[in-house]
Amino acid sequence: MSDEKLSAVHSSTFKADDAHIEHANAGRDQEGRLALPPRMFTKEEEAKLYRKIDIKDPPLYDRGNIGNARLVGLEADLGMSGSQYAVALSVFFVTYCLFEIPSNLCLSRFRPSLWITLLTFSWGLVMTLMGVVQNYAGLVVCRLLLGATEAGLFPGVVLLLTFWYPRDLLQRRVALFFSAATLAGAFSGLLAYAIGFMDGVGNYRGWRWIFILEGLMTILAGVLAYFVMVDRPEQAGSWLTPEEKAYVIWRKESDGSSVGEAKHISWKYVKAAFSDFQCWCALGYYTGVLTALYGVGLFTPSLINSFGTWTRPQVQLLTVPVYLAACAYVLVTAVYADRLKTRFPFLLAAQLLCLVGFTINLTPAPVGVKFFGLILCAMGAYGGVPAMITWLTGNLSGQAKRGVGSALTLGLGSLGGVASSNIYRSADAPRYFLGHGVELGLTVLGICCSCLYAFLLTRANKAKEAEQARQDALPEHEKRVYTVKELQDLGDKAPEFVYTV
Template sequence: MSTLPENEKVALENHGNASAAPSLVSDESLTNPTGINEKALLRMLDLKLFPPLTLLYLLSFLDRSNIGNAKLDGLTKDLHITGNQYLFALTIYFIGYVLFEIPCNIMLKRTTPKLWLPTLMLLWGIVATLMGVSQNFGGFLAARFFLGVTESGLFPGVVFHLSMWYKRTESHYRVALFFSAASLAGAFGGIFAYGIGFMKGVANYNGWRWIFILEGLLTVVIALVAYLFIHNYPSTAPFLNEPERAFIHARLKGTDANNSEPFAWTNVLAALKDYKCWLYGPGFHTMSLPLYTLSLFLPTLITELGYTAAQAQLLTVPPYAVATILTVIVAILAEKTHRCSPFILASSSLAIIGYIILLTVPIEKPGVSYLSTIFAAAGIYPSCAIVLSWATANVSGQTKRATATAMTITIGNLGAVLGTQLYRPKTSPRWHLGHGFALGYLVANLLVTGTLWVSLRRENKIKSEKREGGEVAEEEVVRSDEDVRWEFQT
């Protein structure tokens, strides 16, 4: 491995010299003293980091949402599960998920991503496989709970992990790209379920069992390989040479990614005491209910429009395909403009249109109702992606950011807990209760997003006035988002 020449060391040190006048912590392109091609380096990071991490999340979302596909292939009939029991099976997953998100992110901080993330994946793959051999409702219920427990640490862990590699303005696009695996999972889930459905009778197992078994075993296999291709942090990544490592540290100079920050409970408390960290949670809470009700109930909604089970499995693909494309497009726009609020407001409004159509169009027009599910998915997924990356971009301090990210998803998924109880069989086929709640939550999202937008702009104005008044930071390194140089992304 090569060493960094002395003149390049000096250049890098001068690049972040604190003797210059204190400046706003922003994400402008850095002068490159090493001659390294920054765009090529970012492309290499994306290729090394994103395929494995995105695959992990795709399988995670597939293993949690394939219950909707399994229901169409005989799950409830074989296990004698009533309508309300099925809803409780959906709910208990999120109870396990919510309870263990913050502890899992604390464990990530106390261990390493290379060890913790594949271990979680291995555990949930085993649990997902066991769902396929459940013989009664009690066994299936236990498996769903522990699936939530074992999957709880993946998303907040990966979001924190990426913040140690990329600048703040680069995080929206990459978290959104990572989250797009959720919509891809919906598309693949429908295709897989359609194909696996033909395995009915193999080993005397119904098709729904093979959905859980095959997709769970796939997760186990990928988890074992994941120990080899998940990387920790820039300082130890084997695919970087010393000049590249030094350049990554230099371009992250205005963040806390380079800080050596041991775990401390005071930093956890810092997140709990920050009102902004409590606002990011409702931002996702108001999106998680429509997100998970759509992903869990879409196959059922489509069958109620008059389509067969096999047709419904395939018709789940287009809404997710459109959602995936729009998620990436919105993420690119958010990154280029350094804005979050306008894109959340626009995407949520598109989803609102979809639910208004679902609530008002007669059931005799299945084509229009199906089109509205595309509108709903196309609005929900881009908003979720930006909301989930917002706290990562705006919270500084490694432990504080890890805690804030887990808080966001924990509070957010409480909406999913409620959502799993809304699409009750007696409300079929119009589903006014579920659609009405989803619509109300999306409207609430507009209010929460607007509140955050105003609050963050006010915080930025206060910091700007302090800088203009001559207030300077005592340390060269930015260790907290309370630093006068830190600017929040709105």
């Protein structure tokens, strides 16, 4: 829908609602529509402004270090079998799934910076404790707690970013945060290599130091986050001028709506998320991408180890180029996705990379080709996450609906991690037919669901445009008009809201 048609929708479908406007935010005209900020910024000024805001982004994190720890003696020291390792991986996703929606509701209810700081600190503390567990039961308990503390972190950070950035600037910011996690995976490999020489220090095995040191660094990141992050533009201090604050608030509030979006928590918005086709359609491609992500994140060291006869330190180092390639792909594609204001083509490209990568690893290809296939899998899995999360969150309007919808799909989609934890069995090495085969099948499912989602969104946009054309043809007294509250309650279902495809 063009800007001219969108303006027509704004003017023909809107009427004032005095009772609601009385409690509306500042920056509105007498009819309740969003008023222009005191000064409009040029493209160059806007880019400079958002670069300033980027400094306040949340800290990085790493979730795949248990794969490095496994390679340097975790199972043997705790007396674990291959199946017990899979269980220890799986239980993480149970609490991860259960706590995502409550965590996002807490983030919407309380100060986001405080909640994310608490999650990051708690997560780092649990990770540190994983370095001192003495048996399999202790590891399982820590993994359960790790899932609970990490559950709200990624969807919470994405929700926090939506408070600041309009849809056409969001993916690159999610990518910056997520690429930091990807770099953390590379750093984890380097750290694991270095820690290999710490074996025996303090009478601790090297794998324990992986958890302890990375856990302590995560705790430090959580503490720093509290002093860096700002909850919302209106709460920014002197580092943003009044003109800059007004512009950022207007830029976000006017993103797809002439009246802004609903900000309060209500059960009707929670129900709207559960009943929206977007969340359930997105769940299919979430599952495909996240299963691939967890397969790569948890088993890259083991997969590389199966390729040849390298030493353990060499395997740890070989994980680094896998994550570096993924990081570069995440950042480059996110920039172009925002620039072109589209999501589907980039998500599809990421899914096709996974398709090719897992197919290669199912064949009896040479070691070098399989390693290249693993890099393709990492690029697709990690590159697909910012596209998929910003595609859904950008098309859900209303902070409560967006928070619940993103947590719902990410939480249930993360159960794909249970599959990833159990399909790469030690008995299947070195070919891992079961693991690669399941990943391949779920990738195909994800491709089908993303294509269906794109089709449904395109159809919905055309239906809104057709309805607007019908309204334009009616006499003035017969046209359907909406109050501020009605438009906000409709959210992305409102006639003026255009879905991003």
